[in-house]
Amino acid sequence: MSEADTPLKAHPPVSPESVEYWERCAAGKLLLQRCRTCGNVQFYPRLLCTACASDELEWLEASGSGVVKSFSIIRRAVSAAYEPDVPYVVALIELAEGPTMMSNVVDCDAEAVRIGLPVQVRFEAISDAISLPVFAPA
Amino acid sequence: MSNLSGKVAIVGAADTQVGKIPHMSATQLCIQAAKRAMDDAGITKDQVDGLVTCNSMAEPHMYHAEAMAEYLQIFPKYCVSAGAGGGTTFAVLYQAAAAIVHGICETVVISMADSLRTGLSREAAMVMQSSSGHPQYETPYGSTVPGYYALIAQAYMHEFGATPEHLAGVAVTCRNHACLHPGAQMREPITVQDVMDSRMIADPLRLLDCSLVSDGGSAVVLTSAERAKDLPHQPVYLLGAGEGHGHEHISQARSLTTSAAKESGARAYAMAGLGAKDMDLAQVYDCFTPVVLIELEDLGFCAKGEGGDFVAEGHAAIGGSLPMNTHGGLLSHSHPGNPGSMFALTETVAQLRHAAGERQVEGAETALVHAQGGILSSHCSVILGREAG
Ligand SMILES: [Zn+2]
Numbered sequence: 001m002s003e004a005d006t007p008l009k010a011h012p013p014v015s016p017e018s019v020e021y022w023e024r025c026a027a028g029k030l031l032l033q034r035c036r037t038c039g040n041v042q043f044y045p046r047l048l049c050t051a052c053a054s055d056e057l058e059w060l061e062a063s064g065s066g067v068v069k070s071f072s073i074i075r076r077a078v079s080a081a082y083e084p085d086v087p088y089v090v091a092l093i094e095l096a097e098g099p100t101m102m103s104n105v106v107d108c109d110a111e112a113v114r115i116g117l118p119v120q121v122r123f124e125a126i127s128d129a130i131s132l133p134v135f136a137p138a
Numbered sequence: 139m140s141n142l143s144g145k146v147a148i149v150g151a152a153d154t155q156v157g158k159i160p161h162m163s164a165t166q167l168c169i170q171a172a173k174r175a176m177d178d179a180g181i182t183k184d185q186v187d188g189l190v191t192c193n194s195m196a197e198p199h200m201y202h203a204e205a206m207a208e209y210l211q212i213f214p215k216y217c218v219s220a221g222a223g224g225g226t227t228f229a230v231l232y233q234a235a236a237a238i239v240h241g242i243c244e245t246v247v248i249s250m251a252d253s254l255r256t257g258l259s260r261e262a263a264m265v266m267q268s269s270s271g272h273p274q275y276e277t278p279y280g281s282t283v284p285g286y287y288a289l290i291a292q293a294y295m296h297e298f299g300a301t302p303e304h305l306a307g308v309a310v311t312c313r314n315h316a317c318l319h320p321g322a323q324m325r326e327p328i329t330v331q332d333v334m335d336s337r338m339i340a341d342p343l344r345l346l347d348c349s350l351v352s353d354g355g356s357a358v359v360l361t362s363a364e365r366a367k368d369l370p371h372q373p374v375y376l377l378g379a380g381e382g383h384g385h386e387h388i389s390q391a392r393s394l395t396t397s398a399a400k401e402s403g404a405r406a407y408a409m410a411g412l413g414a415k416d417m418d419l420a421q422v423y424d425c426f427t428p429v430v431l432i433e434l435e436d437l438g439f440c441a442k443g444e445g446g447d448f449v450a451e452g453h454a455a456i457g458g459s460l461p462m463n464t465h466g467g468l469l470s471h472s473h474p475g476n477p478g479s480m481f482a483l484t485e486t487v488a489q490l491r492h493a494a495g496e497r498q499v500e501g502a503e504t505a506l507v508h509a510q511g512g513i514l515s516s517h518c519s520v521i522l523g524r525e526a527g
Contacts, residue, residue: 012274044275049166070296070394072288073341074281079265082280090281091339092289092389102276102389115296132278 007038007081009126017045025131027105030121032097034060045101064121065138066095073110089113109137143409146235147373150359151180151487153480156159156472157323160256164194167251167355170204171480175247175357180370186359186419188216188237188246190230192476195266196257216243225381225511226250227424228518229480231395232362232379245469250477251355263351267475270512272387281340284348284389284426286513288340291428293394295342297443300431302342304446306333308427309346309469311454316466317340318456319485323350324470347427349478351469358487364524365430374490377504378412378521380405386511399436399508402517407438410521412504414438417521419489419499420460421482421507424467434462434507437519445508461499464489479509490524 014022021044024031034041037054048055071091077083089105091113105113106124119135126132143299152174154167162170166190191203199205202219216237218345227250234246241496254263271277294300310330323367323478328346336345338378366373382398382405385391406415414437422433431445438450439460448454454462465471465485468478486505488494504523510516 009280010273012278015274016272039448044272070293072281072285072292072343073338075338075340076282076284078280078282078285079261085280088280090279090285090289092394100389102272102279102281102387103378104279115292117262133401134279 007079009081011127011130017047021045022130025123025133026049026129028123028131030062030064030133032062032095032099033057034062041097041099043095043101060097062121063096064116066093066119066135068105068113068115068119069094070115071105071113073113091135093119104134105136106134142232142235142239142379143377143411144375145239145363146360147363147375148358148487148522149361149366149369149371149373150175150181150250151484152178152357153321153484154251154355156321156352156354156474156481158255159253160351164197164251164253164257165209167253167353168194168249169209170231170357171251171357172206172210172247172249175249175359177213178371179438180220180361181245181359183210183212183283186212186245186247187214188234188243189214190218190220190234190246190248191225191248192195192220193474194252195263196253199289214243216246221476225509225518226476227483228379228507228509228520229381231360231483232376235376236363238360244365246360247357248360249355249357250480252474252477253353254351254475255353257353272389276387276389285340287426287429288343289388290394290432290514291342291426294428294432300443300446302334303330304431304450305342305347305427306330307446307449308430309333309364309423311449312424312463312467312469313380315456315464315497316470319465319471322466322471324350324466343426349425349473350470351475352472354472354474354477354481356484357479358483372491372524374487374522374524375526376520377523377527378406378408378410380409380519382517384515386512386515391514395432396442397510397514397517398433399510399517399519401434402519403506403508406519412521416504417460417506418463418502419505420462421464421467421486421505422462423479423509424463424469425473427469429510429514430462432514433510437506437508456497456499464494464497464499476489479507482507482509486522490522
């Protein structure tokens with residue numbers, strides 16, 4: 001990367017099954033999928049139910065609450081774009097509805113994050129179209 | 139019972155120099171490893187009718203194995219460029235063995251090399267490696283590869299009460315073994331305290347909990363058990379192999395603390411008709427220290443949660459009940475990326491030939507070698523022995 005480039009954080013390459021997910025993120029809503037056949041709730045969005053392979057899936061708006069299932073404090077950024085954020089917390093969040101997702105834990109002292117910490121979703125715009133769901137202590 | 143067990147043997151094995159090798163390209167390292175392995179086996183390149191490689195990050199080719207065959211001017215019947223991350227090595231080993239057993243080809247060279255240390259910028263290497271994250275649901279959050287593995291480490295320590303000292307014990311064991319290997323990249327002894335004093339990279343992983351970044355290549359020659367008898371070295375027979383696949387992305391893992399090594403190991407033991415207790419040594423994929431503890435447990439060498447004590451008590455040291463990573467592993471011998479486990483394979487061949495010098499595990503007859511790729515994702519275990527069965 002040359003000095004002239006403004007370092008950009010990685011932007012998610014939106015795919016057909018995730019258009020709605022990212023559109024709703026931009027509007028401050030976190031979507032999961034629920035299977036109409038068996039009731040399974042899943043993340044990330046896909047064509048089929050991970051439990052019964054039914055394609056009868058519907059969107060379910062998540063409560064946005066969850067707990068930290070695991071986490072790390074990143075001391076050495078993955079690239080220049082993330083350096084200003086060091087130290088930042090990458091975490092696996094177990095959502096109240098069941099599925100686990102990766103995210104950041106923000107708006108708190110990184111050293112205070114613990115497994116089991118209750119968190120609530122919020123959204124961080126990284127471009128006009130894309131807002132990332134991140135989590136803060138509830 | 140499988141008909142693969144005992145039918146194919148490793149008859150040649152060799153490494154290039156490892157560490158910083160700026161004067162050689164990844165292609166040259168791949169070819170040099172292949173040549174040395176053929177020399178070790180006492181065969182010429184014209185006897186090779188199968189070639190397996192993995193792509194290089196530093197010097198990629200669209201169709202890597204084909205490009206290497208052309209470079210060598212060999213014209214194989216079986217030519218595969220494999221890619222399953224760190225698990226690649228052992229998966230291709232038994233697939234190539236199957237090709238031999240089924241008469242597709244007779245003699246296969248498996249050669250893998252890369253120049254992660256000097257062939258790529260630090261930033262390029264980091265970005266390339268962390269591209270293992272899911273591009274939509276993981277990568278945007280800015281984790282590094284150590285960060286992904288730290289999620290496993292944190293969960294493991296939380297669930298089983300493992301300590302930073304337990305993790306450090308793995309690094310110290312591997313370093314002690316590397317000190318006995320003249321070709322290893324890191325040959326200065328370290329202590330548990332050194333590991334715990336090293337810089338935090340991604341909590342709870344410190345610098346010395348993380349594997350090396352290296353240039354290097356390594357290769358083996360595989361042929362039928364029948365042909366192996368006419369070649370110069372003690373054949374090292376493939377007795378068992380198995381894969382297990384739990385997830386690709388760590389946020390989708392069924393469990394953060396039990397891996398698909400449990401399945402790959404069980405399948406390999408079943409094919410070999412052997413169990414964990416029959417292994418005289420093990421090479422266990424050590425990209426990061428906590429992974430070793432999880433794998434030792436999932437492969438049946440100790441109970442769940444007891445990996446840390448198993449290592450701390452010296453069982454995994456040369457002279458212990460199950461010497462592991464006798465060349466120093468990815469933590470202290472070398473880690474040129476996807477080829478990393480090849481060195482565990484060539485080391486196992488040296489051990490089973492009883493030619494490992496100072497590192498020799500006394501009377502080693504049977505060994506398990508295990509690798510995983512992704513983020514504790516795809517696993518492959520193989521069992522090798524001096525007797526065909
Ligand atoms: Zn369903």
